[in-house]
Amino acid sequence: MPKSTYPRDRFDDVSADADRVGVHRAENPRLRPGLVILWSAVAAAVVIIVGIVGTLAVTGRFGAPEAGPTTAAPTPGVTPIIDTSFNVLILNATGQSGQATRAKDAVVKAGWHSDAVSPGEAGSTYPTTTVYYADAADQAAAAGLAQIVGATSIVLDDQYQTATDAKGKQLTVVLGTDLVDSSSPSPSS
Incomplete structure (x- = not known):
């Protein structure tokens, strides 16, 4: 197979000790499981409260109790x-x-x-x-x-x-x- 040669360009002169490799890849941030669990619990509580209040509002049972039966x-x-x-x-x-x-x-x-x-x-x-x-x-x-x-x-x-x-x-x-x-x-x- 013939070996093709390409003209040199600026990418051929990248130093080997550069901090970045490729197209600006960054390392993944470290996940904090405690924080993920906390936010999940807060989100679940908000969804439950909104569901209860919404159900009470839709069925007409939201608000102060009436005078009674x-x-x-x-x-x-x-x-x-x-x-x-x-x-x-x-x-x-x-x-x-x-x-x-x-x-x-x-x-x-x-x-x-x-x-x-x-x-x-x-x-x-x-x-x-x-x-x-x-x-x-x-x-x-x-x-x-x-x-x-x-x-x-x-x-x-x-x-x-x-x-x-x-x-x-x-x-x-x-x-x-x-x-x-x-x-x-x-x-x-």
Whole structure:
């Protein structure tokens, strides 16, 4: 193979003891693991706090608490109605299993579609069987549901309202220990 020769230029005269080699390569900075972990923890805390505050703001539960729930039995001026357009959440807070299913059967028998009624267990016991509704205009429907399940009070409060059902088309029944302590063995229809 023929050896080609190129004319000399200024790069042929680079001294061997120069600090830089190539195109200005610098050594990598030393990583400090403690600092990396600290910044990661701070970033995670900020993301968590922003997520909590954002969730509270989106669901409307951010800010000072309101005056509290308005507890009232069906008032004489309200005529209870059976409005089956509501979804019904039934929480068993009696301490006895099977009460939510019995209440669901009574609600379905009153005209609700089985898919619109969700029974479940509460995390603790509650003394009074109560129907919760989220909008003041729904008081008559809550009173009608209270008659079906044997509730002794209805409460205007959105604490059980789901974020996906923001329009308030849900009634929540919390079955209390008064339901099993009373002489009536099950919710009436």
